């Protein structure tokens with residue numbers, strides 16, 4: 132079977148990639164390092180002068196007790212775990228049922244990304260755009276450098292070389308994170324390709340993103356996450372949590388990478404990547420953007436329901452996709468990460484069995500509760516009872532949930548039963564469909580298709596979603612979250628939409644674009660659509676549309692499923708509910724369109740004309756039906 136065609140079987144494709152890597156990347160020279168082991172390998176350094184100089188400068192400013200260059204070995208990981216267990220940063224969970232699983236409880240003020248303290252520092256404010264908090268690079272450096280003065284006194288400074296993406300992929304990009312948090316090192320080990328191999332690539336490329344991080348004293352008043360896209364650098368102070376501190380993730384792979392991607396002609400997106408294999412063994416790859424805590428991890432490792440025998444799902448990524456056009460004009464995706472930092476609450480055998488099973492070993496849990504017999508516990512686990520909450524106190528429902536709503540598991544991707552070995556393919560996977568979605572109780576249908584690329588870009592740009600616990604703030608409020616990138620685009624959204632539109636000028640093979648919404652509710656707050664594994668029914672319609680196998684109904688917002696277009700056999704769903712899920716309410720959409728128009732106004736002259744025309748065209752089409 133042709134490896135580069137749209138539909139390839141996962142198994143066939145895997146074998147082929149191992150046999151014939153078309154890029155024939157030279158293997159990066161592996162530098163032999165003295166096996167001093169941890170923590171004695173303090174003398175290990177780098178052959179790259181610019182990296183050595185930066186590490187020396189940081190050490191002079193932050194004054195650590197010692198410097199540890201991370202090799203990424205399993206022994207190093209275990210020693211860090213042992214050290215954190217000894218000093219109470221981690222607690223071992225019941226090792227019979229949860230081997231190699233540990234619990235970390237963060238500071239109660241440090242439980243989510245802090246968007247109001249996250250800045251993009253560009254020379255001109257309009258380059259960062261209204262979608263970002265802005266500071267000038269000079270002010271940004273001055274403000275945060277002052278906090279780093281002496282910040283690592285008495286601590287070990289860890290130098291983490293990492294590679295976002297397969298080590299030998301031309302699409303991958305490297306970085307080095309310096310941190311004083313062993314918890315960050317352990318998480319980076321599970322989430323990225325870090326250590327000696329990454330350092331060898333960095334030394335040979337002589338280019339890397341610089342990320343400097345210190346947990347400081349966790350004082351929210353002294354907490355900032357600063358990005359300097361023109362310098363390819365990040366400085367983060369005062370938080371040890373997730374996207375604030377694991378700098379390879381949102382800071383590098385989205386904010387800095389989106390900026391790099393614009394200048395280099397690719398896309399860095401908040402998207403899962405999954406392979407959907409049909410009973411004939413054909414696999415389509417889908418990239419899907421949903422805002423934080425809106426279902427990417429769940430969708431990426433979905434288990435097909437019994438009513439769809441023969442279907443298989445392959446997980447490539449659950450949070451970030453880097454998308455490139457190859458030399459044939461085909462859009463291809465790699466996952467820059469190699470692990471998951473997933474929302475724990477709600478994970479159970481029914482909703483996400485793959486995740487539920489995989490987090491029974493080798494996982495770090497952050498901010499979940501515990502049972503009396505030392506098993507992790509969270510709301511929606513459906514097994515056991517909480518004895519302690521996420522702050523380590525005896526569980527009392529009066530104090531709120533046992534697990535923090537943004538509690539997370541960290542785990543290597545290879546632990547996932549649905550792991551796709553194509554995750555390691557240097558050339559990534561061909562994308563058949565791009566999907567955008569949000570969490571909306573009303574308005575947005577279960578699924579709809581853009582008629583063309585321009586309408587698809589508008590579909591993505593106009594996504595609105597309820598805020599979730601993944602960021603500190605007002606949970607439940609609807610906000611515009613274009614392409615699920617509101618907190619993560621490292622430059623002006625107007626320019627970003629133009630960049631998206633520009634892909635149409637470069638290829639005639641672009642994937643179709645779809646919108647989805649798993650979260651429609653009735654007046655009593657019940658979800659109308661069963662979601663989770665049943666979402667495969669929607670993916671199937673999407674693939675059928677890509678293959679021109681089913682028809683669709685025209686509407687002002689795009690193409691909708693025909694009656695019966697989505698197979699609901701075996702579901703307890705009335706025709707009336709299905710119709711509610713797949714029709715356009717003209718009044719709702721007129722309001723939606725007018726909100727979107729106001730939103731575009733905020734981006735002034737940066738709004739691409741083509742996007743404005745699409746918005747006006749939709750308004751006119753809705754007017755005809757009013």
Ligand code: GTP
Pocket residue numbers: 421422423424425426427428429430449450472473474476477478482601649650658661662663666
């Ligand atoms: P981030 O890691 O923050 O980017 O989140 P995510 O997009 O990966 O979200 P995740 O898959 O972790 O899901 C977040 C929450 O949404 C969990 O509580 C899930 O149980 C819930 N959820 C996921 N998929 C569905 C669905 O199809 N229907 C419903 N009703 N809830 C869902």
Ligand code: SPV
Pocket residue numbers: 243244372373374375380381422423424450472601602
């Ligand atoms: C998100 O908020 O989209 C996450 C979690 O994936 S964090 O790593 O904290 O950004």
Ligand code: MN
Pocket residue numbers: 401422423424450
């Ligand atoms: Mn995310």
